[in-house]
Amino acid sequence: MAPPPRRRERPVRTLVTLAVLTVALFASIFAGTRWGDASLTPNLALDLEGGTQVILQPVAEAQGDVTAETIDQAIAVIRQRVDASGVAEAEITSQGGDKIVVGLPGRPSEETLALVRTSAQMEFRPVLVMGGAAPTTQTAEDPAAEDAADPAADPAADPAAEDAADPAAEDAATDDAAADATAEDSAADPAAEEPAADAPPSDQPTKAAPDNPSDIAYYVTPAVQAEFEALDCTLPENRTGGVPGDPDTAFVACDQEGFAKFILGPVEIPGEEIAGATSSLGTTSTGASTGQWVVNLEFTRAGTPKFTEVTTRLASQGEPLNQFAVVLDALVISAPSVNEVIPNGQAQISGSFTRETAATLANQLDFGSLPLSFEVQSQQQISATLGSEQLQKGLLAGVIGLLLVVVYSLFQYRALGLVTVASLVVAALITYGVITLLSWVQGYRLSLPGVAGLIVAIGITADSFIVYFERIRDELRDGRTLPAAVEKGWERARRTILASDAVSFIAAIVLYVLAVGGVRGFAFTLGLTTVVDLIVVFLFTHPVMVLLARTRFFSGGHPASGLDPRRLGVDAGRYAGRGRVVEPGRVSTAPSATASAREPVAVGAPGQTIAERRAAARAAQATAAPPQDPPTTADDAPTDGRPEGSDR
Template identity: 65%
Template sequence: MAPPTRRQRPVRTLVVLAVLVFALLGSIAAGTKWSTASLTPNLALDLEGGTQIVLTPVADSGEDVTSASITQAIDVIRQRVDSSGVAEAEITSQSGGKIVVALPGNPSEETLELVRTSAQMAFRPVLAIGNPTPTDTTPTPEPTESVAGTDPAAPAATPEPTAAAEEPSDEPAKAAPDTPSDAAYYITPAVQAQFDALDCTDAANLTGGVNGDPDKAFVTCSQDGSAKYILGPVEIEGARISSASSGLGVTSTGATTNQWVVNIAFDSKGTTQFTDVTTRLQSLAGTPPQNQFAMVLDGLVISAPSLDTGVIISDGKAEISGTFTRETAASLANQLNFGSLPLTFTVESEEQISATLGSEQLEKGLLAGLIGLGLVVIYSLLQYRALGLVTVASLVVAGLLTYGVITLLSWTQGYRLSLPGVAGLIVAIGITADSFIVYFERIRDELREGRTLVAAVDRGWERARRTILASDAVNFLAAIVLYVLAVGSVRGFAFTLGLTTLIDVIVVFMFTHPIMQLIARTKFFGQGHRLSGLDPRRLGAPGTRYVGRGRVVSGSATPEDAPVEDAALESETTTRVPVAVGAGGGGGGGLTIAERRAAARAAEQKAAADAPVDASQQSEPESGRTEGNEH
């Protein structure tokens, strides 16, 4: 005998799902009242329009702007826009070296200023490094002293008035700095307070675009948000870099190592400046992190290396080594090359643009979705009759969850729904309906084997869930690959496809299956009404059906002859031993021992009742009785 299965509680699962949906929609409703949330998702540029800015980059050195510089400038602008929370922005280059930035909706003035501001590179000394999270500097209150023998009834002493907290001073502790690495001069109380309060885990502090006063201390984050810095004044400008490249390191003997490095070369002025910097940093080798220098691009630290002991670089050629990979080394080299040719962005035009597809296309997309949904509903009702209503209810729940998640992401993460995203939602209707069909067909297969509906639901679920999970896993992996490899609006399609695949799993496990467990115990579905979609006779079930407690129903009996209570009791209290299903051969395949015995008795009774009676056998008893009477 197999061990008893864990008792299932479908009502509890449905309650948990209802709480989840209520919390999701309730959060959005609360956000519309007390925050900036909206009852509808934000739309992308192709559906809503937005602001378009055309920038003309100009090299400060007067040289021609190369395509590589344009690419680096686009990367800087994209990082700024993405970090500011604006999604689905389009940043492209046009002929003539122009950069076109299209921002959906009504972007804030701060976001527009980030696009207009030119990016700069500079080298600054490192004065302090800290963890990316804010530092709590609130003083711990001193414990109040008590005097033994104080009268409790005595009035409390009136506290002395205290002066209001003063703003941290920005005055240096000394008249002039000894070197650009003089922390005592540059780290004033105001700078320290700014450093303590800075939160580099907040994406808003990673937008860049703030380069700071070149002659003062500068507080900023690393580009990846992993650390925060206090930096000294600018010592070398990015324009002093003549070239930067990445590759495998080379030893003094000319042998190639397996370590990826970045090589920098400065021009003549930069060589002199870098010699002075490395000479001073060597004198600070014993006081880290003041022996480090930071490479700052667009106001964020992209690297902060230290010097090897005893090394003073006088030829203007430096090699940066560390835990680089091929990709990270190439990325740093590209960023340094961008610093070698700083660009100034001239705003050529700034205007509002209409939606490239507009509300008409959105309406057509939604209409296509409704038509597809209607066809799925019609098919479900024709194929599964009343059982199709479970499909309709499941699709409604999936729609509520999808709407809630997308709207919540629009509010909290700046997500915007594009037309390809709408296409992903339409495709999801078929994916979700496919999961229900797999489950229902498994239940029907169990009914064809002669099981009751309650038992068929449990057995069908055990088989169907593996198929559903495998199918959804393939769809989800496809969405991930498409999102990673695709660019532009195609990623919107991949995102909604992956999101709806996850929601499909939630709906099937937390709604469809529990609902089937509940309706299987009802008279309409449990007794196989002809309109239920689960009529065993229409499904080709065997002529004799076991209904529990050693009772069977023949194929000629009506469904009402099999009490659903007995069937439910049997399925919950009897442990089944599955065997191979066979058409004949004395097996009664797929039935328990009790089922086979009951079926055999019923078959014998039916055979005895239908067998023809021989006339000679009928006369013998009468003859015997006559002869007995004569004697």
């Protein structure tokens, strides 16, 4: 049975594919520099470039609640916010046990700084009153009111003018004038003013206790109503957020977009009761997509019964009492209506969401709540903690390591070492392009630990080439030609390279997940360069070796090629047939009787394959077999019924 045909090697096509991918990578970067905010160099992290430092301190009301656990929770929330904004390599640490220091590399955007500065305690409050964003308080400068207050402005309305000829009317006018004079004296005397006109609205509820958190008669006092009417949510300064109000009283807040304002009831569910939130396309009861983006909200085990109780009450109310407001940093980020009772703690917020707005709301719900309220103690620009000198030393160490690898490759493999040098150059080019692209697209920043990961990658990449070249040499020692040795050596080296890089990649993933700070930068570059190593070995090194095996310089075993048979321990002067050379004491994998007679056979000689050992054993048995009996005559033919010449 003939062996299955081997897949035809197409090294030129593979190299062209790699070249196209590399050109596309750098073309994207150049396009970003022309039509976007991309750069031709990677962004640097805080330790190499400097940036902005923000120090947060708990507000005075929360000082008693500051513990190591709450500080750690706050750091985790702030880190999630910063990472979600696309900023990498931020340094977030505690200071003095009660402060949080946030270091953002480069020039962070105002949105990112707002995420850090925002106290962002999330609360769920019922909506009591909803109105337009503009203030609704009547002003004192009302022309109609002025006209009504001044009877003299309308002569026809002055009865004294009409009845001037009447003596009784004159007496009445005299009395009226005296009364007017008395009124003027009273107005001129501040002590005579009526105190009720300037007294602040009452802040006392009209009931002894509320019926429920949506009780307007209890929570909407005259003072709250006056604050609501005076609030102007069209002003940007009123939509910057602030410290949340008393959780047990009504609270007046603006919509974060400035479209509406609200009077909200007391806090019914704190933000800590949210188990998670995601955004997705909505589906119908049959599983079909609605094409509308929604936010899926899930509460914790403790928050589920609270949410069930809230939805049970709100579902029976009319607008706007059937709404509950999601309050983040004293701003209403969403106020959805409750259409039905939700008993399982899994709600879905729908509306005119886009993909971006749904994702933003989901992120705010997912990690928007801090365990404490913070205020900004200081914000300042800081210089690089390590600076350009340390970066130069790190790059110098990488260059020295690269030169040592090049020297070793040229010494050990001669011209074959140039393949190693070219592969390292291609790997460095691809790695640089990927890091630069990630800096533009994902906000990645290269730190000094990341530079260390790139230096370690030089050894990992060189190790793959050494494994491949040594496999080729082993196949040449076994008597194969160079094209056959490249093919067979690649089959064996490929498994070793994949296993080795898989171990490195898994280690990088574990380190990235478990570590924080700069160590994650090292793990990221280690994993990235491991993937690049596989790309280069499969799409560059192996195709180049296939092409070189077809040249006379390498296939002929030139002394400068690195594949000289004498240096490999192969006697190139002895030919075993089928394009194979054999060391002294070896046989070919399929020796003939004539070849066995010419060549000495040594069973178990060093370097033999299993097939060669079996062939040598068979040849040794044939040589040591006793001489056969002389040919029999016709009279001595067998009589057991088998045909003549058959094998017993």
